Amino acid sequence: xxxxxxxxxxxxxxxxxxxxxxxxxxxxxxxxxxxxxxxxxxxxxxxxxxxxxxxxxxxxxxxxxxxxxxxxxxxxxxxxxxxxxxxxxxxxxxxxxxxxxxxxxxxxxxxxxxxxxxxxxxxxxxxxxxxxxxxxxxxxxxxxxxxxxxxxxxxxxxxxxxxxxxxxxxxxxxxxxxxxxxxxxxxxxxxxxxxxxxxxxxxxxxxxxxxxxxxxxxxxxxxxxxxxxxxxxxxxxxxxxxxxxx
Numbered sequence: 413x414x415x416x417x418x419x420x421x422x423x424x425x426x427x428x429x430x431x432x433x434x435x436x437x438x439x440x441x442x443x444x445x446x447x448x449x450x451x452x453x454x455x456x457x458x459x460x461x462x463x464x465x466x467x468x469x470x471x472x473x474x475x476x477x478x479x480x481x482x483x484x485x486x487x488x489x490x491x492x493x494x495x496x497x498x499x500x501x502x503x504x505x506x507x508x509x510x511x512x513x514x515x516x517x518x519x520x521x522x523x524x525x526x527x528x529x530x531x532x533x534x535x536x537x538x539x540x541x542x543x544x545x546x547x548x549x550x551x552x553x554x555x556x557x558x559x560x561x562x563x564x565x566x567x568x569x570x571x572x573x574x575x576x577x578x579x580x581x582x583x584x585x586x587x588x589x590x591x592x593x594x595x596x597x598x599x600x601x602x603x604x605x606x607x608x609x610x611x612x613x614x615x616x617x618x619x620x621x622x623x624x625x626x627x628x629x630x631x632x633x634x635x636x637x638x639x640x641x642x643x644x645x646x647x648x649x650x651x652x653x654x655x656x657x658x
Contacts, residue, residue: 420438448601451619464568
C-alpha cells in the first residue's frame with residue numbers, strides 16, 4: 413500500500429483562548445478527493461489554511477510526502493472563494509505572474525505554461541482577456557489555472573463557488589470534478605452536498621474544530637452517519653426542500 417501524500421498530525425490552532433482546531437489527524441492518499449463539510453465556524457477553512465501554511469498552527473504538523481511543509485514551498489496550492497485576479501493583467505498574465513516571480517521562469521516559458529493551464533480548465537481561447545471581460549465562473553477557472561500552473565502536490569479548494577451565482581457554479585464544479593477524475597489529490601470545502609457526495613473518496617465532517625466523522629460518502633451520507641452529522645444533513649435537506657417547494 414502506498415504512503416499518504418498528506419499527513420496531518422495532532423494539528424491545533426488557537427487564537428487567544430479560542431480553540432479553532434483541536435488535534436486534527438488526517439491522512440490523504442495520492443489521488444484522493446477529500447470533501448470537508450460542517451457548520452459555519454466549525455474550522456473547515458482554518459484547516460485548509462493551516463495545511464497551506466497561511467495560518468500559524470499552535471501544535472502538530474503538516475507533512476507532504478513525508479516532509480514538513482513550509483509556506484511558499486509549492487507543495488500545497490489553494491483556491492479561495494474570491495478570485496483575487498489582477499484587473500490590469502490578462503488571464504494569461506495572471507497565471508504566469510507567480511511562475512515568473514516565484515519560480516524565476518523566463519517570460520516565454522511562463523506564458524506557455526499559463527496557456528497549458530488555461531486550456532486544462534477550458535479557457536485556452538481566452539488567455540488574452542482581462543478579468544472584466546470574463547464571467548465570474550471564468551475568473552474562478554483562471555484562479556484554478558493559476559494554482560495548477562505551480563504544480564502543487566496537493567490542491568485545496570475553499571468554497572470555490574461561494575462567490576458565484578447558481579448558473580456559473582456548475583462550470584467550476586465540472587472543472588474540479590475533471591481534476592479529481594484525472595487523479596489530482598485534493599481537499600474541497602463546500603456546502604454543495606450533492607457535489608461532495610459524488611466527488612469525494614472520503615468525507616470529513618468538522619464541528620467545533622474536531623473531526624466528528626471521516627468516512628466514505630455512502631457511510632457519512634447514509635445510515636452510518638454519526639448523530640451530529642445526521643442533524644446537520646437534515647437541516648440541509650430541510651432547507652433544500654423549502655427552496656424546492658417555495
